[in-house]
Amino acid sequence: MPVTKQDVLDCLAKVPAPDGRALPQSGVLSEIIANDGKVFFSIGVDAAAVKTWEPVRQRAEAAIKALPGVQSVMIALTAERTAGSAATRPAAAGQGHGHGHAHGAGGAKPQPGVPGVGAIIAVASGKGGVGKSTTAVNLALGLRDLGLRVGVLDADIYGPSMPKLLGIHGKPETIDGKRLKPMEGYGLKVMSIGFLVEEETPMIWRGPMVMSALTQMLREVEWGTLDVIVVDMPPGTGDAQLTMAQQVPLRGAVIVSTPQDLALIDARRGVAMFKRVNVPILGVIENMSHFICPNCGTRSDIFGHGGAHAEADRLGVPFLGEIPLHMDIREKSDAGLPVVATDADGPHAKIYRDIAGRIRDQLAGGAGSRTAPKIVIEA
Ligand SMILES: Nc1ncnc2c1ncn2[C@@H]1O[C@H](COP(=O)(O)OP(=O)(O)O)[C@@H](O)[C@H]1O
Ligand SMILES: [Mg+2]
Numbered sequence: 297m298p299v300t301k302q303d304v305l306d307c308l309a310k311v312p313a314p315d316g317r318a319l320p321q322s323g324v325l326s327e328i329i330a331n332d333g334k335v336f337f338s339i340g341v342d343a344a345a346v347k348t349w350e351p352v353r354q355r356a357e358a359a360i361k362a363l364p365g366v367q368s369v370m371i372a373l374t375a376e377r378t379a380g381s382a383a384t385r386p387a388a389a390g391q392g393h394g395h396g397h398a399h400g401a402g403g404a405k406p407q408p409g410v411p412g413v414g415a416i417i418a419v420a421s422g423k424g425g426v427g428k429s430t431t432a433v434n435l436a437l438g439l440r441d442l443g444l445r446v447g448v449l450d451a452d453i454y455g456p457s458m459p460k461l462l463g464i465h466g467k468p469e470t471i472d473g474k475r476l477k478p479m480e481g482y483g484l485k486v487m488s489i490g491f492l493v494e495e496e497t498p499m500i501w502r503g504p505m506v507m508s509a510l511t512q513m514l515r516e517v518e519w520g521t522l523d524v525i526v527v528d529m530p531p532g533t534g535d536a537q538l539t540m541a542q543q544v545p546l547r548g549a550v551i552v553s554t555p556q557d558l559a560l561i562d563a564r565r566g567v568a569m570f571k572r573v574n575v576p577i578l579g580v581i582e583n584m585s586h587f588i589c590p591n592c593g594t595r596s597d598i599f600g601h602g603g604a605h606a607e608a609d610r611l612g613v614p615f616l617g618e619i620p621l622h623m624d625i626r627e628k629s630d631a632g633l634p635v636v637a638t639d640a641d642g643p644h645a646k647i648y649r650d651i652a653g654r655i656r657d658q659l660a661g662g663a664g665s666r667t668a669p670k671i672v673i674e675a
Contacts, residue, residue, distance in 0.1 A: 298330075298332055298333050299330050299364070300330055301329075301330045303365075304330050304363070307360055308356055308359070308360070310359065311355050314349065319352070326340060333368070333467075335370070335371075336370045336509075337371060339373050350373060357473065368468065368470065369470075370476075370492055370509070373508065374508040407542075410514060410525070410545070412521045413447070413519055414522065415523070416525045416544055416547060417526055417527065417547055418529045418548070419549075419550045420531075420537070420549050420551055420566050422532070422561070422562020422563045423531055423559060424532070425531075426553060426554045426559055427619070430583075430634075431552045432527075433458065433461045433629075434648040435648055435651060435652050438648040438650075438652030439526070441636065441649050442653060444524055446485070446524055447487070448485070448525070448526050448528065449525050449527045450490065451510055451513070451527050453509055455530070456488045457490070458528065459479075459490040460632055461632060461634060464486060467491055467492070468487070471518055477517070478518065478519060479491055482634065487517050507539060507540070507543055511543060527544060527546070533566050537569060538569055538572065541570060541575060546570075547576070547659060548575060548576045548655075548658065549570045550577075550581060551563050551581070553581070553583070554584045554604075555584070555597075557603065560603050560604060563607060567611050567613060577611075579615060579616035580607065580614070582601070582617070583621075584619070584620070584621040585618035585620055586620050587622075590624070604618075614654070616655065617651040617654070618647075622644060624639065624644060625644055635648070
């Protein structure tokens with residue numbers, strides 16, 4: 297019998313909050329998601345009270361874990377700052393109405409790194425549907441082919457796609473009931489909210505919940521020793537994305553764009569967004585750059601090939617390469633058989649590996665390290 301929301305609430309009624317009230321009565325719980333044995337919710341408390349709440353979070357997690365039918369539990373402790381506290385709320389970071397705020401996005405403290413992980417890079421796009429996830433997964437595999445130990449963090453909380461793209465099913469195990477073991481596929485370590493919550497479940501995420509899910513997936517997962525984690529960012533350049541870019545200790549960002557003007561405008565916004573949070577742009581990739589007819593091999597530039605290259609030049613950021621629009625990429629991707637892994641000797645795998653090589657060289661060359669000069673970007 298899968299666990300229900302009511303089972304979770306009944307269980308939580310036996311867990312006291314720091315003030316002695318039962319948890320469901322203390323007004324701190326987010327909506328509870330109980331789906332197919334996976335339970336997820338957040339506890340929103342004042343930042344100053346986080347220490348006293350952490351043991352409560354742990355007790356709640358242990359209690360729910362012990363319920364019959366529960367396979368995994370993720371409870372996020374989210375620190376919501378009270379009005380008038382010194383810090384800026386994350387959502388305010390992108391508003392640009394800096395009435396003397398010392399905490400604008402650009403001035404944010406660098407996040408601590410993840411122990412054992414060499415570099416974390418974002419794959420981002422100004423808008424959805426440009427092939428960001430497909431590119432992220434194939435680049436991750438390209439980096440793997442170069443001999444790196446690679447993880448993939450699916451930060452696209454609203455549209456997680458790594459379970460499907462990598463054909464990974466099942467749920468992450470917990471180690472000592474607290475940290476999660478990443479899933480594995482094609483030699484990559486993978487974490488996605490899609491492993492914890494059903495893909496089809498429409499979810500209403502509150503801002504702080506999103507942030508804590510991301511932070512947990514990054515910091516409460518046993519990534520082990522990795523050279524690089526590739527983060528599939530949620531599409532867009534709004535406050536939510538800005539805040540996420542800020543929450544992850546990114547060494548650099550790769551922007552994926554199609555050649556169309558509209559996508560390029562969004563790509564420009566993406567570059568500007570990472571600039572605001574002092575994340576160097578490793579480069580721009582043109583996806584769906586040109587079309588190769590699968591029957592006759594004729595090439596056509598249906599979207600006006602080359603736009604992203606010109607845009608990268610204009611912005612003064614590296615151009616990393618072009619990926620054609622090809623049926624194989626789409627079919628393999630959608631079937632959980634990413635082309636770099638399943639057609640390793642094919643032309644597309646080579647393109648992804650070449651781009652991965654440029655990214656690796658940039659990381660090795662110190663892009664994003666504290667001492668390297670920052671790449672200057674015109675927004
Ligand atoms: N280079 C490509 N050639 C053909 N199809 C592609 C290519 N890149 C992505 N796609 C397809 O486009 C769709 C959207 O890609 P996806 O990676 O999910 O985009 P995003 O993450 O930006 O929303 C998917 O069906 C994917 O298979
Ligand atoms: Mg995607």
